[in-house]
Structures are given as structure tokens and as C-alpha cells.
Amino acid sequence: MAAPKKKSRLRPAPENVLAAALRAQSEGVFIAERCAGPKGLRIVFANQSFCMMTGYAEADLVGKGHGLLHVDRAELVRLRRWLASGQAREPLAGEGLLVRANRSTVHAAWSYDPLVDGDGRMTHVVATFRDQTDKRRLQEALVHAQRLDAVGRLAGGVAHDFNNLISVINGYCEILAAHVAMNPQALREVAEIHHAGRKAAALTQQLLAFSRRQPLNSTVLNLNQLVQENAEILRRLVGDAGRIDIELGAELANMKTDAAQFQQVLLNLVLNARDALRDRGRIVVRTTNRVIKQGLNRRATDTPPGRYVVLTVEDNGTGMDAETQKHLFEPFFTTKPAGKGTGLGLALVYGVVQQSGGYVTVHSAVLVGSTFEVLLPATDAPVDAPTVTIASLPSVRGSEPVLLVEEDDLVRKMVAGILTADGYQVTAVSNFAEARRQTPGTEPVQLLIGTLAGDGEKFARRLLSAQPKLRILCTCNSDFEMSVSWLPKEHQACLTKPYALNELLRATRALLDA
Numbered sequence: 001m002a003a004p005k006k007k008s009r010l011r012p013a014p015e016n017v018l019a020a021a022l023r024a025q026s027e028g029v030f031i032a033e034r035c036a037g038p039k040g041l042r043i044v045f046a047n048q049s050f051c052m053m054t055g056y057a058e059a060d061l062v063g064k065g066h067g068l069l070h071v072d073r074a075e076l077v078r079l080r081r082w083l084a085s086g087q088a089r090e091p092l093a094g095e096g097l098l099v100r101a102n103r104s105t106v107h108a109a110w111s112y113d114p115l116v117d118g119d120g121r122m123t124h125v126v127a128t129f130r131d132q133t134d135k136r137r138l139q140e141a142l143v144h145a146q147r148l149d150a151v152g153r154l155a156g157g158v159a160h161d162f163n164n165l166i167s168v169i170n171g172y173c174e175i176l177a178a179h180v181a182m183n184p185q186a187l188r189e190v191a192e193i194h195h196a197g198r199k200a201a202a203l204t205q206q207l208l209a210f211s212r213r214q215p216l217n218s219t220v221l222n223l224n225q226l227v228q229e230n231a232e233i234l235r236r237l238v239g240d241a242g243r244i245d246i247e248l249g250a251e252l253a254n255m256k257t258d259a260a261q262f263q264q265v266l267l268n269l270v271l272n273a274r275d276a277l278r279d280r281g282r283i284v285v286r287t288t289n290r291v292i293k294q295g296l297n298r299r300a301t302d303t304p305p306g307r308y309v310v311l312t313v314e315d316n317g318t319g320m321d322a323e324t325q326k327h328l329f330e331p332f333f334t335t336k337p338a339g340k341g342t343g344l345g346l347a348l349v350y351g352v353v354q355q356s357g358g359y360v361t362v363h364s365a366v367l368v369g370s371t372f373e374v375l376l377p378a379t380d381a382p383v384d385a386p387t388v389t390i391a392s393l394p395s396v397r398g399s400e401p402v403l404l405v406e407e408d409d410l411v412r413k414m415v416a417g418i419l420t421a422d423g424y425q426v427t428a429v430s431n432f433a434e435a436r437r438q439t440p441g442t443e444p445v446q447l448l449i450g451t452l453a454g455d456g457e458k459f460a461r462r463l464l465s466a467q468p469k470l471r472i473l474c475t476c477n478s479d480f481e482m483s484v485s486w487l488p489k490e491h492q493a494c495l496t497k498p499y500a501l502n503e504l505l506r507a508t509r510a511l512l513d514a
Contacts, residue, residue: 028053028129034122036080039065055101071097107136163497164408170197171414174501201498217258219384223287224248234270241274242281249288253378255309257356265349269313276317286312303359307378316369401425405450432459449473471511490514
């Protein structure tokens with residue numbers, strides 16, 4: 001009996017394997033005829049990946065010119081030149097925007113390769129496309145972050161120098177006010193100068209907030225409570241410009257930030273929304289909890305996983321185009337008319353949120369509106385009790401010896417003058433090297449006024465060994481946090497520039513009386 005014959009397996013034809021391989025490619029591929037007309041290359045094949053990238057079905061692409069996909073028509077001219085040149089044997093690479101079927105765009109990189117017959121003549125063109133949208137967004141986000149960081153460093157440096165000038169202006173206004181107290185007209189004019197100086201100081205603090213050099217007095221607070229406390233102010237801000245609705249989330253978690261600074265964040269976001277409103281305008285202030293799970297932050301620019309408290313300020317106003325959104329958080333950038341805005345409101349928002357460990361995002365479209373979202377990490381800690389302010393001392397005069405170290409000539413002269421006028425024995429120097437020469441160790445110093453940055457702390461510790469009852473009043477810029485563990489807390493205090501002279505006098509007296 002003859003053995004049964006084995007069934008022969010039919011091998012797929014090589015051309016079928018090649019077609020299947022093209023369809024299985026993760027990158028988008030289409031094959032087109034060699035000749036390029038006014039509408040580009042005539043497509044004869046498109047794989048599934050290319051269809052998904054462009055949003056077209058294969059049947060909608062086959063027979064059409066590929067030019068319908070390109071935003072920049074110059075790419076078609078470049079392609080025709082490549083086909084007509086003797087260099088068409090080499091691939092033609094490019095990068096740009098493609099228009100999808102739904103009219104949205106995708107950023108892609110592509111390569112055109114010649115397909116030749118046995119005689120070496122080009123018969124078709126094989127085009128390979130790779131979606132670069134996420135990579136492009138990441139690059140733009142990195143450039144944007146680097147630009148904001150550079151502007152922040154510049155703003156912080158300018159603000160530090162500006163603080164000294166404002167301190168002088170405001171300080172001499174306080175001195176001058178005492179001399180012209182009997183002249184109402186002169187007193188009003190000095191008050192106007194002082195008012196302008198205080199406004200300049202407030203602008204400086206916003207610059208420092210943007211550069212993340214403004215110290216935060218962080219406390220645990222509840223966002224619902226903060227919004228409720230400011231609800232009436234928000235309604236007054238919006239006024240007749242439109243309607244404001246407040247939607248507070250239930251069982252909202254607590255968060256940690258500076259209450260006063262975050263109030264400014266809330267007010268600035270609502271002010272911006274108000275200025276963008278049109279007829280029948282509406283602003284929605286919303287709070288909610290949000291949990292971002294692992295795996296949902298695919299890009300480096302996405303918010304990291306965790307529990308967040310979210311503040312949303314949404315409006316149906318004029319909206320913003322993509323170019324405006326790129327510069328939105330930069331200091332002094334504003335779309336408002338001259339004299340209507342400083343361009344520091346959103347810079348302050350960015351700085352406070354970043355310094356609080358949070359994230360701020362914006363989604364906007366022209367004539368649709370804008371939505372700002374602020375996410376701050378949630379905490380299980382209870383809300384901090386409000387601090388009790390200490391009553392001011394009735395008298396600030398004294399006669400104790402004081403050492404003042406201040407590098408700015410104008411500030412040093414002003415502070416030394418007011419302290420001397422109040423009876424203190426003041427030694428004023430510009431640096432700690434000069435201070436060492438002025439205080440050999442035998443001269444009594446009960447109060448040191450100056451910064452502890454750089455050589456300051458070393459000098460202060462040496463002075464403390466010779467003067468055990470030493471008090472220290474640190475006059476620092478906003479990026480310096482004073483924390484002296486080797487000195488009792490009641491013997492130290494800190495004033496952030498620009499400070500008012502009455503603050504300096506009260507702090508001086510409080511330390512010496514401690």
C-alpha cells in the first residue's frame with residue numbers, strides 16, 4: 001500500500017510578502033507614480049499607518065495628488081526640481097506640516113526614495129513619513145522653558161538693583177514727610193511720590209515672583225475657603241463686563257502655598273478673563289480634586305502623577321492665537337493697549353505656581369475663549385490657624401550701638417541717618433572687610449544690620465563670640481532665606497528689600513528689647 005502523499009504548502013508570492021510588509025510598517029508609507037503634476041505625485045498605494053496619520057481612508061488617497069496633504073506648497077516645487085534633476089537617485093528628505101482629513105495639522109518628517117526598474121529607470125516614488133508632533137511639542141516646550149528661565153534670571157537681577165533705589169526713594173519720603181508736616185501742600189506732594197514708590201515696589205515683587213526669588217510664606221490652606229473669602233471682590237472686579245459663576249468642588253483637599261500670593265494668582269486670572277469678555281460674557285471659577293495616574297504623563301512636559309487641587313478660570317471671550325500663547329507668561333508681554341496693562345500679571349501667576357510646586361496650563365482658541373488651569377499638590381495636613389499679629393511698640397527711640405553693613409551708598413546713608421536721628425550710635429560701613437577694621441572686638445555692638453549672604457555669616461559668628469548679647473537684623477534680597485541656628489530666634493529678624501523705614505525702626509527696637 002502506497003504511503004499517502006503529503007499536502008504541499010503554497011508559499012506566498014514574493015510580491016505578496018512585500019505588500020504585506022509595507023502594510024505592516026509602523027511608519028506611514030505611500031507609493032506614487034514618478035511624474036508630479038500641479039497637485040503633486042499621484043498616489044497608487046498607502047499603508048494603514050499613513051492613513052491613520054492623515055485621517056484619510058486608502059480609497060480617498062489612491063488616485064489623488066499628494067499635494068493635498070502639504071501646508072507649504074513650496075514642498076511641491078522642491079519635489080519637482082528633485083525629480084527633474086540628475087540627483088533623483090538620492091533620497092529627498094524634508095519636514096513640515098501635513099493637513100489631516102479633519103483640517104487639523106500634524107508635524108511630520110519624510111523621505112522620498114526612487115523605485116527603479118531593471119534598466120535603472122525611475123518608475124515610482126516611495127515616500128516614508130514619521131509623525132514628529134510630540135517631539136516638536138517637546139522641543140518647543142524646552143525652548144519656551146529655557147527662554148522663561150533666562151528672562152527670569154534677568155528680571156531677578158534687575159529687581160534686586162531696583163529694590164535699593166526704591167528703598168532710598170521711599171525712605172527719604174518718610175524722612176521728608178516729618179519735615180513738611182506743617183505744610184499741607186508739600187505733604188500731599190511727598191505722599192504722591194511715596195505712593196508711586198510703593199507701586200514700584202509692588203511691581204518689583206511681581207518680577208521677583210516670576211523669577212521664583214520671592215520668598216513664600218507657605219501655609220496649608222483650603223482653596224474653597226480662599227475663593228469664598230474673595231468671591232465678593234471677584235464679583236466687583238467683573239462688574240458689568242459679564243457674569244461670574246463660582247463652582248466649588250465637594251470635599252476639596254488642602255494645598256500648601258502662600259495665601260496672599262495665591263490670592264494675587266486668583267485675582268490676576270479673573271482680571272485677564274474679564275478683559276477678554278465680549279457681549280454676554282461669562283467667567284467660571286471652578287475648584288476640584290484631580291488624580292493623575294501613572295502612565296498618563298507620556299511626555300516630559302506633562303504634569304507628573306499625583307494628587308492635585310485644581311483651580312480653573314474659564315471664559316468665553318476673545319481667546320488667543322497660538323503665537324500669543326507662546327509668550328503668555330513672559331514679563332511685560334501684553335496684548336492690551338498702551339497704558340492698560342503692565343504685562344506682569346501672568347508672570348506673577350507663573351512664578352507663584354512654580355514656586356509652590358505646581359503647574360499652570362492654558363487652552364485657548366480665537367473667538368472661543370480661554371481656560372487656565374492651576375494644579376497644586378494636594379496635602380492631607382490640616383489647615384493652618386491664622387497667625388496673630390504683634391502690636392506695634394509705642395516708642396522706637398534708643399541709644400544702643402548699631403553696626404550697619406550696606407553696600408549701596410544711598411541706602412546706607414539713608415538708614416544711618418534715620419537711626420542716628422532716633423538716638424542710636426551708628427557705625428555704617430559698605431562691606432564686612434571694613435566692618436572688621438571698625439570693630440576690633442573691644443567695641444560694643446548690640447545690633448548688626450546687614451545681609452548674611454557671602455562673608456556675612458562668618459563675620460556675624462565672630463562678632464557674636466565677642467558680643468554674646470548681639471542681635472542681628474538681616475536686610476536681604478528676596479532670594480535669601482535667613483535661618484541662623486546658632487542665634488536665639490528672638491535675637492534675629494529679617495527685612496526684605498525694599499523695606500519701609502518705619503519697619504526698620506520697629507524691628508530694631510523689638511530686637512534690642514527682646
